[in-house]
Amino acid sequence: MIPLFNQLPFGGALLGLLGLLGSGLGNQGQHSPTPATVQVDTTNRPAENRFTKTVLSNDLNEPMELAVAPDGRVFFVERAGKFYVYDPVQKKTRLLYDFPVKAVDKYLNGLLGMTIDPNFSKNHYLYFFYTIQDKDDTRQRIARFVINNDNTLDLASEKSIIEFHIDLEVSAHTGGSMTWDTHGNLFISTGDNTVPFESNGFAPIDERAGRHTFDAQRSAGNPNDLRGKILRIHVEPDGSYTIPDGNLFPKGNSGTRPEIYVMGCRNPYRISVDPATSIVYWGEIGPDSGTDGPQGPRGYDEFNQAKKAGNYGWPYFVGDSKAYHQYDFSTKAVSSLFDPAAPVNNSPNNTGAKQLPPTTKAMVWYPYNKSDEFPELGVGGRCAMGGPVYHYNAALQSKTKIPAYYDKALFMYDWMRNWVFAVRLDDQQNYQSMERFMPETGDFRRPVDMEIGPEGSFYMLEYGSVYGIDNEDARLVRIDFNPGNRTPVAKITAKDTIGLAPLTVAFGNKSYDYDKSDKLTYQWRFEGNKLASTEVKPTYTFRKNGIYTASLTVTDPSGKTSTSKQMIKVGNTMPEVAISTPDNSTFFFPNQTPFRYSVAVTDKEDKAIDRKKVNVALTYIPKVAGNDQQIGHQQISASYNLGKSLIAGSDCKACHQIAAKSVGPSFTEVAKKYHDDKTATAKLANKIIIGGGGVWGEHAMAAHPQLSREETTEMVKYIFSLVNQPTDNRIPPEGNIVLKEHVGNDAPSRYILTASYTDKGSMGTPQPKLALSKSDVLVLRPTKVPGIEADSLHNISKQGKRLGSIHNQSFFMLKGIDLTGIDRLTYRYASKDQTATINVHTDSPTGPVISTVVYTATGEWKNFSDVSAAINNPGGKHDLYFVFDKADGTGKNLFSLDYLLFQGKEMAVNQSNKQSGK
Template sequence: MDTTEDASVFEEKNLKNYNVVVFLSTTGNILNDVQQLEFQRFIQAGGGFVGIHAAADTEYEWPWYGKMVGAYFESHPNDPNVREADITRIDKTHISTKMLADTWHRNDEWYNYKNINPEVTVLLNLDESSYQGGTNGENHPIAWYHEYDGGRAWYTGGGHTPESFLETEFLEHLWGGIQYAAGDGKPVNYNLETVAPQESRFITQTLDQNLDEPMELVMLPDGKLLFVERKGAIKVYDGKIKSSTVIHRMQVNTKFEDGLLGVALDPNFIENRWIYFYYADPMESHQNLSRFVMSSDFMSIDTTSEKVLLTVTTQREKCCHAGGSVEFDSNGLLYVSTGDNTNPFESDGFSPSDERPGRAPFDAQGSSANTNDLRGKILRIKPEPDGTYSIPDGNLFPKDGSQGRPEIYVMGCRNPFRIHIDSHTGFVYWGDVGPDARQDSMNLGPRGHDEVNQARKAGFFGWPYFVGNNKPYYKRDFAKQVTYQAFDPAQPVNESPNNTGIKQLPPAQPAFIWYPYANSDEFPLVGDGGRNAMAGVVYYADDYKDNPGRFPRYYDKKLFTYDWIRGWIMSVSMDEEGNFKSMERFMPSHKFSNPVDMIMSPNGDMYLLEYGTKWFAQNLDARLVRIEYISGNRKPVAAFEADKILGAAPLTVQFSSAKSVDFDNDELTYEWYFEGFDAVQSQEPNPTYTFEKPGEYSVHLIIKDPSGATSEKAMTISVGNEMPQLAWNIQGNSTFYWDNSPLSYSVNVSDKEDGTIGNGIDEQAVAVTIDYLERGFDANEAAMGHQEVAAFSIGKQLMDRSDCATCHQMNEKSIGPSYLQVAEKYKKDANAVSYLASKIINGGGGVWGERAMAAHPKLTPDEASQMASYIISLGQQAGKKKLPAVGKYVFNQHKPTHKEGKYILTASYTDKGGEKMGALTNNQIKVLRNPMIPAYEADNIHEVSKFEITPEQTNGAVKEKTEIILGNAEGYAVYKNIDLTTIRSISLTVMFNSQYFTGGAVEISLDKPDGAVIATFEATALKNGLQQLATNVTETSGVHDLYVRFSNEKSDGTVLALLGLKFSQQKAGTSL
């Protein structure tokens, strides 16, 4: 027997030496994601678990553990917490209870439990009539056991007091539990198929990177990978030459979220070479689902072969949501997902159902809930050889169109960005990106949720009337700003004037998985934060019988889901009918870089597209990735870093392979290729190399173990242009904003090739915006708004560098019309940008006179679109306001009652490009938050816990569900990166109840638990209920981490409940 408090020992090489793991009054989250997987593998390998007392107060966000331990702690009596009680023996024969009396009287702290697993076998029951404070009633289990996931688990609720471990009966009871958990004493067996594979057996290889908004991916019959990028590029990756080739650039509209969005191969692709694309028409306001013919070598597309199967009419006045995933099922039916094409930013993050005249782009009832509209749907058609399509049986509406468009299979979607069809069951899975409301509203409806959905047949999935598991929104009159009854999921009715279909809709279907920004009660493993749900593949091991490198059978019939923002992949277990059973992290230590598509190859390995960090941009971490499983000798994993990945020539780069690893601890050799594969250019682990000439260099590292197994990593080094540098300079506090307070700022820009503002860089080329986001920091919304201004600045630069000034002036007609004349002519044309971009590239005449406009074929469609956008913007009075690089701003866009909003300060600059390198764009974002910080937003907590309270629990002291921090003595909460410049006082919103809390003191210290104390709050004479504590702070400047510490010299209980912190530039008064 060994004891430890070091969680790092939770790995196979250590755990395989034991039969039982005992959690002795653990509490909170004690294992990280990787350690959780290792503990789970130990149990699956036949290991045993014993939980004592507070083991039930552990790992609340890990459902697998909750089922194993058997229940979670809910509460216990107070004043005193330790009491005498009677225990009734239920099982007289079990090895852990056979020595006990039928009634066992003892003294301990008695837990009340929640989420009791009905599959446990109860050994002992607590008699609540023998003490006060029980809440479980007659069935109050206090000890139990069960077989679980290949192993055995035993739990006892006793053991809080040190005296327990001096009691003979309790020790015999405990020893019996350990003996049960140990089973037959045989070593655990990690070779069972039911044991999750070690993460180290999955090898991630980056095939290509620095992609420009990759969208969707297919594998060609010869093993090449074809993927599309939103701005129109169609690329093919060839593993033999280890690089991607642009085989075609499709002309597409890229306004808002439109572009080239989806791709699929025909089921008979080998014979007919038909390939399907879903893209935004460059001229008209609609999306096209088109079929093309590829060449026999799969390296070109015959653009004259286009057959437009289907068009989806859209509006391009307002953002957002285009969907765009395309996939065939095993019966040859083609599915395409479409977004609701509705602006979400003026409905407070709830249902966008604005029925006012002229507000159709703000009403998803006219798209998602409209049976005669193809937006907000998943469509299902059968393509015909002549380029038309027919309607298959089983769609949602009759084929004659009498009740709605017969192409509709699923309706009621918001933004079904990625879909998958189970090849065995035919079930359709998709992720639907949800709205932004952070909290439930009593009048408007539920907070926003993302969804993973499962359609076993055609149906209506709720949007914009329901979200999650059919949580209803309320009917809302946007003109009168009043709401009425909640929508009924059993009988949803669409009465919007923008609805052109039937009013009575099919019953709403609940989501398969759903989760908000905050922690999810139903699916706690998904975590919290930004969200963007996606549905991946359902894996069937027998589909890849002949490949020893396939994913292991452990994942058989499991669904892989992923989240673009949170960067995780989950494997979801289902029962035989397809109902949700459980989920677990796949490769839990790996943070994926915004995964956007996933496929399994014919060999049974996985390929991913990763979008990368920044929205609407080419990203160095946008990648094409392969994940393969190694069953025998594990390949080494090549990884390397560079201190610079771009810069001016000559460029000296220090490379490091320190993160390369061999999980079998073999000695490795290194081969570096810096400029082609003609010769090995270094065999050092960490070489330095100088790139003398401008260009893009694909650097490859190949590592090899003694058995000959190799692994390769590639990275692109761009030489010839230095990244521009930007910095925000803010006078005063750089963390918070206050009502109507002024902000003085400046933006510095420097570029090695271009210079600085006023010295080579035109200030007009620097895009500066300040956005207020009412519902919190939505990166997509902020990026979309800034994109308009950035496009203006980039477009102006492109115009200035072109020959346009030869024929056009700003205000006066020259050889051609003035820019303002063009802007006036096309200001009401929704397709103006696409039309003018085409004219700029191809030239033309006859519109303004006989003089023909010269063509500019070297411009890309994206560059031409930016130039056209700049011209059109000159005639628009409204729109996003560009701010100067040096200026003042007043914080007056927020409502004083809204505490969650943030001001997003964004500055960007696109340089003029360099030799053999295109232009580079960099941005700098600064976020200023409300000075009232909810307590639960703590970045770290130690020996304190987060807890959700309701109005009922507080007698109305809080008005809605609220997360709080229970401040236990000697515990603390950490709030990082808080600028204390100009801060003169801090107030705390706290809740006190003398029945549960001890009172004491709260201190705020700088940068560490025992750092300098800047504020002390006495909490020894509090009244029950909600109240404010305020104090002046020691004047401090600069950014610090704040440690909020709770203390009570006489008790180790809970001091108080903390709801929030408020920072003020004014001194504190006697009360707040």
């Protein structure tokens, strides 16, 4: 996410390139709508476990668009030019042709889309949307080919249907989607082909000389240009085309193009036509701004619906026709809002009519942040894809067709957010409601195209996790519905899976069946394929050394089966490794008494432990530049884990990898660039929220206003930690260590002591030799603990580095604290006008009290003071609960905690000497 490019694979809202991938959510191959006389069930939602997702073709490279033929063949294309077919009979994918297209990373064009003719069974026509270049002219071409019965593409049959010029230097918004209506009309989506990166995430309407590629008024807002549109044409047998009635501009109308059905599009990346109503649906990739500004509204992605030809507003309007201001890019002067009822295009780059049709607002629109109108869409990066509409066919003989519950539902999906929604419309085809499709088991990997097959199953292309690279999880998948008996789920459990022969293992069985009435049978195999038991929970003794795979096969009455496996290792036992210290095992004390440690290793099989093979290392995780907070707590680093988790749950990985470059820089590149910048943490944490560009090239990072400053700070800290990799120093299995002063008692750092041992393996065991490893870890943290590092909060909130909103009986907890050598606790705090007591309990909020302090008000929240109290060591490690108590039981907003300082006698003396200058 740093910087998470909003202009990523696909333009604007999510990432400005999204137009570049083609589309094609056509209805070709879809079965006919259900006759009006057939009643279908749209009330009982089917269980999600009745849907099965099957990978048909894996490890693709930037898959773009697919089309399913009536005979079940699945055709699909990759941006670099490859055209494939998946054969459902042979269950194999075959490369049919590699188009010599203009497809380079800088320009993000190439083979963008494909579709099949509505009469494909008879004429074998395929249509491709791809980029060509002749001398200095770059064009998008929609061409028709014939595919032969042997799955070879007849190159000599190519007919160029329609072409239009593009500005190749613009690396965004190329559209590429194609689909059909029931009248045989071909719909084609085109992007606005405009640089979005220097408009601050608002309308790109820069009219300055030499800046025409920064002005979408020349394309999307121009009725005499085919870019930023959805076109509708009728392809004739000879490859020419005619104009159907009902397009936006009549043929022969001055300053307009008759091919235009919809204008005012930024990047209509996926389009679809409902075969029952001929209504057009599409996903529109919106602009980048995460907040409203002087130039106009923040960015929104849209799901649009065109019941008739119309103008959808870009670049003058966004979302539900929210208007931008007229803006002078030379003087930065902001003037009046554009009028959605009568928009006018006065740009010098407009070659068409100036007076434009009134705008039509989006059906669904949503920003980076939570949408007030459509909150179920969530938050994060945006990349809207639209279609198809599913029509249940009761007469279709298919065991896998999507059920009647989804009849007439529009399916829309988001490339960045990895979800699919089923949208419900009323009798007038107006938006009614939506619900997630397969929210728990879908595991969608950047859905980039979705279509309905002739058997009523869904087919989907998944682009894969990261934009612009050859993703291992880029794939073609099919989603089937199972209306009948479901496969049972086998699940083995076992506790004692490692030991000496004879090893007796009591196996558990947590298998289950979704069809509750099914009586399951069990087949256990422990050594090879021989059936050993049919009990539910057998016990088995392995008498010889070796590595075995125990398997459980579960079968239901219909014969459906599933198998679970468990590895059993016989002939050895795990070594035991333990780090011990007579000193404190939670905190380190710089430049004071050496830290004493020893590592004990025992192994039942190894008669003598070779101490040279006990691997012990002291690892220092250093301070991060510009970071005043701790980077961790407990196991290694809480902030490291928190920041890593926040990034994993966001859209960051779509644009960034840890070490490799994608559309954005790697995280390690970012960390190295800002390593010595003490202000970088705050600056980048803010940039994640507001978005922006200009540092790493032309691409902009998406805004993330849904994230808090605390969350983005943790993300930046994790990224910075990647170049501060721990320095491992081998040390003896026992010794004394003086922990260096350079760490600093308040530095965001950790010392990590690790010990590991690999035993000699079992004797007489076949190769591979059964050697087992065990390790132990001890993490030492500074004695100064910022409030934000509390492990658990009750009725308390985090306020930056501090804890606040602390009331009577509020508490926070620190986990696993050793108080060896600690006899005093100091609080750095503020309290405007309250006096109360803090009691420290062990292991629960009502456990034994080991410290009590009464503090007094400091007068203002900005006034901080120290208060100290003795603390008793109960021995061992304990969870410490800090409970606030107001005698009258009515206290509100009692306390703000900056940090805690755990002190011992020697530490207190050293601090006193420092203060007195000794």
